[in-house]
Amino acid sequence: MxxxxxxxxxxxxxxxxxxxxxxxxxxxxxxxxxxxxxxxxxxxxxxxxxxxxxxxxxxxxxxxxxxxxxxxxxxxxxxxxxxxxxxxxxxxxxxxxxxxxxxxxxxxxxxxxxxxxxxxxxxxxxxxxxxxxxxxxxxxxxxxxxxxxxxxxxxxxxxxxxxxxxxxxxxxxxxxxxxxxxxxxxxxxxxxxxxxxxxxxxxxxxxxxxxxxxxxxxxxxxxxxxxxxADVCPAYDATTVILSGNQVALQIHESCGHPIELDRVLKQEASFAGTSFLTLDKLNTLQYGSELVNITADATIPGGLGTFGYDDEGVPAQRAQIVKDGRFVGYMTNRELATELNLGRSNGTMRAENWNRTPLIRMTNINLLPGSWKLDDLIADTDDGIYFDTNRSWSIDDKRLNFQFGTELAWEIKGGKKTRLLKNPIYTGVTPNFWRSCDAICGESEWVVWGTPRCGKGQPPQTIRTGHGASPARFRNVKVFSRS
Ligand SMILES: [Zn+2]
The missing domain is CATH 3.30.2290.10 (PmbA/TldD superfamily)
Structure with missing residues (x-):
């Protein structure tokens, strides 16, 4: 070779x-x-x-x-x-x-x-x-x-x-x-x-x-x-929602991972998954989430499905900060666009599905850094809310702002206890409002680098395996309803 x-x-x-x-x-x-x-x-x-x-x-x-x-x-x-x-x-x-x-x-x-x-x-x-x-x-x-x-x-x-x-x-x-x-x-x-x-x-x-x-x-x-x-999930205009770690992973993938792909931001890539609301004027200025929200693009984390030694431009794997204390501070870049926009060295996210495809900016491991809660304590601390577990469906607009996610099951939480199993649950929101309403994130012991093996992008389409470090997290004032 x-x-x-x-x-x-x-x-x-x-x-x-x-x-x-x-x-x-x-x-x-x-x-x-x-x-x-x-x-x-x-x-x-x-x-x-x-x-x-x-x-x-x-x-x-x-x-x-x-x-x-x-x-x-x-x-x-x-x-x-x-x-x-x-x-x-x-x-x-x-x-x-x-x-x-x-x-x-x-x-x-x-x-x-x-x-x-x-x-x-x-x-x-x-x-x-x-x-x-x-x-x-x-x-x-x-x-x-x-x-x-x-x-x-x-x-x-x-x-x-x-x-x-x-x-x-x-x-x-x-x-x-x-x-x-x-x-x-x-x-x-x-x-x-x-x-x-x-x-x-x-x-x-x-x-x-x-x-x-x-x-x-x-x-x-x-x-x-x-x-x-089971009972159908009731509808609320605004309630407290706790997401399982794997649902947080999907939430990160769709509402943070895709919109930080710099080629989407510059409208060089729009097929299938659209462009991005995270336009260049938002860099270092937008309060993307609450101060608890810290997100990295980290290709160095052991075991992650987006972990490697070098990207497909030969740039070493890196850990780039995307959201710091809630503020949006970084994109996933490649050599060409990092140079064009004066963003310093590429943070190494160019990946090709196989030998017969040209590399594109792709998610590595996009991680929500752990907080300090435990899921049991978080539920005990919640008077009235819904716990959503394991993704079933997703829908998000082509700027990655308005989303609607359904999970396989949910639990009603009353007085700090899981009281009823609920079916067909859906929650909906607008990306920055949702992340700004995050008031608790579980810690290291419940943090898993979830693998998403089927992320699609490009024409001809390329399927890439990405990772998302996530633990359960709580969000306030979220609209909830059920799939009919
Ligand atoms: Zn994807």
């Missing part, structure tokens, strides 16, 4: 590129799923190839291939250069990447148990056991569909640039989920998932074991069945 990269860098520079980088990627993904006591899927896909990014005549070009013979390399380099020269016809200024990033190094994500070395039988047995525990619960006339899934990823990649960067990374991911879907004869459907849809981290098989899927399975199935006969 080193030879291939050197050959490409030479070729592109000789033919007039002012900058070239080459990424070679080998990506293996294993999926194992069971449904209603039977194995439903066992697949392993491997994808290998290289992508070349060049700047020529002051504009970007990109091309890629899964073949690495000499003839194909020649074609790919020429195509990248042709695209750059064609793009230059409509450029408004020359691309400037700022100071060179000539980093050299290797990175390997930390894991104790290589998931690809664990036997398929052990993996399937664990899933079947969890599935069986879900199916054994008392149905009370309900019908139950149960599924359990594991996903493992290994990504080996190298990055080399004409500035002298040479990087090698190996990243392992492990993910899992169990789900119980309950229906009754009236046609109602309720779903419970654990840990929250598919939870995933850059760790080994030990991550799956730590989730205790089998032990949690009966509770998840029971809750799905109980929800069928």
């Amino acid at each position: 080193k030879d291939l990269s050197a050959r490409i860098l030479n070729m592109a520079q000789m033919r007039g590129a002012s900058y070239t980088d080459v990424r070679t990627v080998t990506r293996t993904m294993q999926t194992i799923a069971v449904k209603n006591g039977r194995v439903q899927e066992v697949t392993q896909n491997e994808s290998q190839g290289f992508g070349v990014r060049v700047i020529a005549d002051g504009a970007w070009g990109f091309a890629s291939s899964s073949r690495d013979d000499y003839a194909d390399v020649d074609v790919v380099v020429n195509r990248a250069l042709q695209i750059a020269r064609a793009s230059a016809l409509t450029k408004t200024r020359n691309i400037n990447l700022g100071p060179p990033e000539a980093n050299k190094g290797t990175y390997r994500s930390e894991y104790k148990m290589d998931p690809f070395m664990i036997s398929m039988a052990d993996k399937i047995n664990l899933l079947l056991k969890a599935d069986e525990q879900m199916r054994r619960v008392k149905k009370n006339g309900a019908h139950l569909v149960t599924t359990a899934e594991m996903v493992f990823v290994r990504e080996d990649k190298t990055f080399a640039s004409s500035e002298g960067a040479l990087l090698q990374q190996e990243i392992i991911e492990s993910g899992c989920e169990i789900q119980a879907l309950a229906t009754n004869d009236a046609g109602e459907v309720q779903t419970r998932t654990y840990p929250w849809g598919r939870h995933q981290q850059t760790r080994g098989f030990e991550f799956v074991l730590e989730q205790h899927l089998v032990e949690n399975a009966p509770r998840i199935a029971e809750e799905a069945i109980l929800l069928l006969s």
